[in-house]
Amino acid sequence: MSIKFLAEDDRPREKFLSKGKNSLSDSELLAIIMGSGNKDETAIELARKILASVNNNWHQLSLLSLKDLMKFKGVGEVKAISIITALEIGRRRANQEIPEKPIISNSNDAYLILKNHLSDLRTEEFWAIFLNQSNKVIHLTQLTQGGINQSMVDVRVLFRTALEHFSTGIIIAHNHPSGNLKPSREDIDITQKIKEAGKLLSIQLLDHLVITQNSYASFSDEGLL
Incomplete structure (x- = not known):
């Protein structure tokens, strides 16, 4: 049969x-x-x-x-x-041992994870780190690759990825190839947009890093969140 x-x-x-x-x-x-x-x-x-x-x-x-x-x-x-x-x-x-997930407790922890992906690029890219309730990294991905001046972010894709990985926290980051650490008006606007969208899904935006070749700026450290 x-x-x-x-x-x-x-x-x-x-x-x-x-x-x-x-x-x-x-x-x-x-x-x-x-x-x-x-x-x-x-x-x-x-x-x-x-x-x-x-x-x-x-x-x-x-x-x-x-x-x-x-x-x-x-x-x-x-x-x-x-x-x-x-x-x-x-x-x-x-x-095989289960690899230990890194824990992010401050902006520098996030920077150390992201700098090798973003510090030496000539065009802007937008990345996100997804974390669980213990602030352990559960996923890291590039979401967009933009022009030399800005990287367009699809908020729907960001939160779809967060939901797929059962994430409760997000750290976003993008690079400034110019070397200028000061967030642009667009950077501030998209950060607020993501923060407000996260509230509806109970997914907290923990930080937004602007990364240059040798340094970084943190929205959380600067009180911009």
């Missing part, structure tokens, strides 16, 4: 899309990796059989060779390689 004839809740890909990855059983995860079963078994049934042979233990499954896996009806070389590759990715992930 093909997977397409199963109830929707028993189709692992559809279940993944509707209920999320955590809803999937081990056999459903393995079925997605394999993609198909054999003429007598669905991918889920075949996955159950394979897992049962190793007492439903992923570590034991990772010890099986290509030949071991290919003993199961419907598991050819391609499926066996897919299974071993997925398990190897899991092993490597487990061996």
Whole structure:
């Protein structure tokens, strides 16, 4: 019986899309990796059989060779390689330390993160740092690249990115290739626009940095926020 004839809740890909990855059983995860079963078994049934042979233990499954896996009806070389590759990715992930997210406690912390991206440019760029409630950096991105005098900012894109990363705080920054640290009227206006928009979404604008080749100015430090 093909997977397409199963109830929707028993189709692992559809279940993944509707209920999320955590809803999937081990056999459903393995079925997605394999993609198909054999003429007598669905991918889920075949996955159950394979897992049962190793007492439903992923570590034991990772010890099986290509030949071991290919003993199961419907598991050819391609499926066996897919299974071993997925398990190897899991092993490597487990061996990697989760990188520590930097914490921003003042304007200089933000400057140290941004200066390598902005200090030596000949045209203006607009960047944003997105933070969680602990002021840990969760995302850093360039949002626009403008002319030599100004960088146009799409506030909708800024906050869409913030929402995508569940950010509660934002630090924005742009560079002045001229070397002038004084914010322009446009800089002040866009800062206020972003600040007010953030209030509606409970996303706080924490600072706006103007960066030159050798220094920076902070809206927060200057009392301009």
